[in-house]
Amino acid sequence: MLGNYGILSRVRTVRGCLARRSVRAIDTCAQVEPAGASAHAAACETAAQRAVRCRLCAASDASADRVEERSLVPRSRSHARLRRKATMSHVFSCVQQAFIDLPSKMPIMDEVQNVTLFSARTVFYPLVLAASGLWLLHYWQRQSRMYKMGNKIPGPMTLPIFGNAHLALGVRPDQIVELGLQYTEKYGSVIRAWLGSRLFVFLTDPRDVEVILNSQVHIDKASDYQFFKPWLGEGLLISSGEKWRSHRKMIAPTFHINILKSFVDVFNKNSRKVVDKMRSEIGKTFDVHDHMSEVTVDILLETAMGIDRNTQDGSGFDYAMAVMKMCDIVHQRHYKFWLRFDFMFKLSPFFKLQTKLLNIIHGLTNKVIKSKKEIYLKNKAKGIIPPTLEDLLSTPESKDDVINTQTFADAVFKGYRDDLDLNDENDIGAKKRLAFLDLMIESAQTGVNNISDEEIKEEVDTIMFEGHDTTAAGSSFVLCLLGVHQDIQAKVYDELYEIFGDSDRPATFADTLQMKYLERVIFETLRMYPPVPGIARKLKEDVQIATNNYVLPAGSTIVITIFKIHRHPQYYKNPDVFDPDNFLPENTQGRHYYSFIPFSAGPRSCVGRKYALLKLKILLSTVLRDYRVVSAVPEEQFQLRADIILKRADGFRLRLEPRERRPSNTA
Numbered sequence: 001m002l003g004n005y006g007i008l009s010r011v012r013t014v015r016g017c018l019a020r021r022s023v024r025a026i027d028t029c030a031q032v033e034p035a036g037a038s039a040h041a042a043a044c045e046t047a048a049q050r051a052v053r054c055r056l057c058a059a060s061d062a063s064a065d066r067v068e069e070r071s072l073v074p075r076s077r078s079h080a081r082l083r084r085k086a087t088m089s090h091v092f093s094c095v096q097q098a099f100i101d102l103p104s105k106m107p108i109m110d111e112v113q114n115v116t117l118f119s120a121r122t123v124f125y126p127l128v129l130a131a132s133g134l135w136l137l138h139y140w141q142r143q144s145r146m147y148k149m150g151n152k153i154p155g156p157m158t159l160p161i162f163g164n165a166h167l168a169l170g171v172r173p174d175q176i177v178e179l180g181l182q183y184t185e186k187y188g189s190v191i192r193a194w195l196g197s198r199l200f201v202f203l204t205d206p207r208d209v210e211v212i213l214n215s216q217v218h219i220d221k222a223s224d225y226q227f228f229k230p231w232l233g234e235g236l237l238i239s240s241g242e243k244w245r246s247h248r249k250m251i252a253p254t255f256h257i258n259i260l261k262s263f264v265d266v267f268n269k270n271s272r273k274v275v276d277k278m279r280s281e282i283g284k285t286f287d288v289h290d291h292m293s294e295v296t297v298d299i300l301l302e303t304a305m306g307i308d309r310n311t312q313d314g315s316g317f318d319y320a321m322a323v324m325k326m327c328d329i330v331h332q333r334h335y336k337f338w339l340r341f342d343f344m345f346k347l348s349p350f351f352k353l354q355t356k357l358l359n360i361i362h363g364l365t366n367k368v369i370k371s372k373k374e375i376y377l378k379n380k381a382k383g384i385i386p387p388t389l390e391d392l393l394s395t396p397e398s399k400d401d402v403i404n405t406q407t408f409a410d411a412v413f414k415g416y417r418d419d420l421d422l423n424d425e426n427d428i429g430a431k432k433r434l435a436f437l438d439l440m441i442e443s444a445q446t447g448v449n450n451i452s453d454e455e456i457k458e459e460v461d462t463i464m465f466e467g468h469d470t471t472a473a474g475s476s477f478v479l480c481l482l483g484v485h486q487d488i489q490a491k492v493y494d495e496l497y498e499i500f501g502d503s504d505r506p507a508t509f510a511d512t513l514q515m516k517y518l519e520r521v522i523f524e525t526l527r528m529y530p531p532v533p534g535i536a537r538k539l540k541e542d543v544q545i546a547t548n549n550y551v552l553p554a555g556s557t558i559v560i561t562i563f564k565i566h567r568h569p570q571y572y573k574n575p576d577v578f579d580p581d582n583f584l585p586e587n588t589q590g591r592h593y594y595s596f597i598p599f600s601a602g603p604r605s606c607v608g609r610k611y612a613l614l615k616l617k618i619l620l621s622t623v624l625r626d627y628r629v630v631s632a633v634p635e636e637q638f639q640l641r642a643d644i645i646l647k648r649a650d651g652f653r654l655r656l657e658p659r660e661r662r663p664s665n666t667a
Contacts, residue, residue: 134161137197149542149553150199155192156183163194173335174649176642177533177563184564190547199556204564206571206594207546212537212558213594213602219244222536222557227333227340228465231326231358233454235462236607247451247459248607250443254436255611261509266302267615268506270295271622278627282656285632288479289652292619293472297323297464299615304436304463305368322360327469329354331643361464365457369441376441436463463608469645470531471612476652477529478522478620480638481578483631483654488580489624490664492518496621502661504625512617520580522616526598528578533563533646535600562597563646571595578635628657 156164171179180202183191189205203209212218220240228238236247253259274295278288297320301307329350333339345351440456482489495517500507536559543552552558567575571591572582581587599606606612623629632653641649 137161146199146553146555149551150192150194150201150556153190153192153201153550154187155194156187158194161196163196163198165195167193168337173641173643174639176335177640177646180561180564180642184561188547190545190550199553200559201552201556202559202561203545204561204568205545205547206565206568206592209560209565209597210592210594210601211543211545212539212560213597213600213604215543216603217540218537218543218558219604220538220540222538222559224334224536224557227330230354231330231361232462232465233458235458237462237466247455248603250439250451251436251459252607254439255608257610257614260611260614263303263611263614264507264509264512264618266299267618268622270298270302271619272506273298274619275622275626278623278656282627282658285653285655287651288629288654289472289476289647292475292479292652293324293468294320295619296468296472296475296615300464300467303611304467305365305460306372306437307368318360319364322357323464323468326354326357326361327465327645329357331645334643361461362457365460366453368437369453369456369460372437372441373445376438376445436460466606467608467612471615473529473531473645473647474522474526474612475616475619476648477531478525478616479623479629480631480648480652480654481525481528481635482521482624483629484635485578486630488521488578489629492521493624493628493659494664496625497661497663500625507618507621509614511621512614515617515621517580518617518621519613520583522613522620523583523596524578524580527566527572527582527596528576529640529646530562530566530598531645532598532600533561533642535560535562560597560600563642565595565597568595624659625661626659628659630655630657 156167158164159166183202184204189203190208191202193200193202203212221238225238232238234243236244236251239247274291278291301320332350333345338344339348339350437456437460440451440459443451444453444456482492495515499511499514536557539552539554539556539558541554544550545552566572569575572595594601599609599612632655633650637650639649641647
């Protein structure tokens with residue numbers, strides 16, 4: 001049995017015999033393995049003889065019939081160069097053939113053959129093919145219709161194959177906003193960018209945005225939303241086509257403003273809890289976003305799923321924590337380029353954590369759905385039917401609420417179709433349940449909308465995501481801005497004092513309708529710091545926009561840059577100055593409807609926007625009635641981090657001071 005060293009020595013020695021092309025080396029080679037000297041010598045002799053013939057060929061004239069072992073003087077330098085080239089080719093062929101013949105005499109030479117055959121040719125050809133493929137891709141890009149149409153739009157210089165992908169290398173989330181503003185200043189309101197062969201077009205003009213968002217054709221979300229699929233499946237955020245339309249019609253009525261007042265008690269209870277919890281932070285500088293995120297999840301658990309966070313088995317708390325951590329994982333996949341690739345993500349520790357979190361989230365969702373279904377079936381068997389929307393609207397009190405709520409944010413959201421204000425009898429039929437999950441379960445049981453348990457889970461999870469991080473970020477920005485602008489905070493408190501006096505009673509639905517100045521503060525915050533800084537759509541067909549009559553090709557990804565749209569100087573006098581009076585009725589008149597779209601607009605506008613506004617009013621008013629907030633830094637030092645949700649990279653740091661319940665001295 002040969003040792004590894006003996007094998008390698010023999011291989012190297014045989015190669016030495018061939019390289020020297022000398023029969024004299026056979027004796028040296030044979031010394032490696034005395035027991036196999038005869039077989040080894042015969043093999044080397046054969047190889048050496050071939051090498052000698054190659055030497056003779058190299059020294060002979062091409063037209064000679066007979067070759068002798070001698071050297072000839074080349075007739076010319078070029079002739080010698082050609083001879084040397086031919087010689088090397090011939091010698092390598094002969095050497096390769098010698099190794100092919102050796103295995104019959106020496107089994108160990110199988111390894112030598114494998115190494116030898118991995119020659120320059122086997123490396124060269126794949127490289128040539130790869131280079132040719134890249135060149136063809138580049139050529140196709142330049143000649144394709146999309147490439148020609150896309151490059152009519154201004155944008156940064158591209159690199160072959162990669163496009164503008166290199167511009168994103170090393171860019172941190174906290175640099176994206178500033179870079180985006182710089183590109184807008186340089187290239188204008190329509191900007192082209194290539195990510196490989198994918199065309200992205202960034203829009204900042206409300207006229208162009210209206211063409212896309214108001215369309216019934218271009219409703220498909222871009223492929224960048226794929227990272228939500230393991231969590232949300234094909235819920236409202238991601239789905240398209242008939243599934244999206246039918247589910248939208250079914251879900252929208254559950255967020256009708258006339259139903260939201262049934263959630264007021266839940267909003268009040270959880271707002272009071274977070275106010276009491278923050279007492280331990282008085283006098284300290286802390287990140288208020290943690291508290292806002294926590295209370296938002298608590299409210300969603302009760303209003304969307306009908307469960308309390310403080311369940312006996314602790315599942316409500318685990319669910320709340322899992323939702324917040326899952327949001328962070330999705331954020332990580334968006335701004336860490338390598339995590340965008342599934343195979344890389346699965347190798348990262350985030351994948352294992354995501355699997356664990358999804359087991360918690362989906363486990364509780366399935367458990368609640370099962371429990372709700374059992375309750376529904378038991379009540380149905382007993383003849384217990386929940387009140388319908390028509391029942392509520394038939395009371396005198398509800399009719400007054402309909403009149404009062406017709407002006408709710410009308411000055412802001414007028415101008416584009418609002419399916420949340422429509423009481424269309426074709427939406428879901430005659431019965432319209434108050435509870436979101438109850439409606440979904442009834443639809444699944446009766447087959448009205450042909451929805452499965454899996455689809456119910458997807459929609460519940462979608463509502464939990466969309467209603468959580470956006471509201472948490474929005475409320476945190478409001479508090480920080482009021483902490484900077486103390487004069488505006490004083491006006492907000494004076495309005496609240498006029499409504500509540502020095503009492504600590506909870507807010508009613510009617511109270512929220514009187515919070516006009518707080519409403520303007522919320523809108524101005526959403527203008528300057530929209531929780532969702534951008535949304536993306538994929539075009540199904542060519543679209544002509546208003547700016548320079550550009551035609552955007554089908555298949556391109558359109559990015560609506562909400563952050564920049566909200567700071568358009570044509571529609572806001574001082575776009576970078578925090579001024580709630582931007583939303584006075586006289587200032588909103590004549591302003592383009594799509595110049596303020598914090599909840600998107602058109603057919604795919606946020607289904608829960610009125611739910612979010614009502615929740616923000618009750619939550620913020622409860623906090624501000626108990627505390628005066630002071631920001632840790634001025635507004636110009638806010639470090640923005642653009643991702644799916646706009647946040648502060650430096651944290652939402654502020655300080656609380658106990659509030660004396662009396663009118664402000666600065667009013």
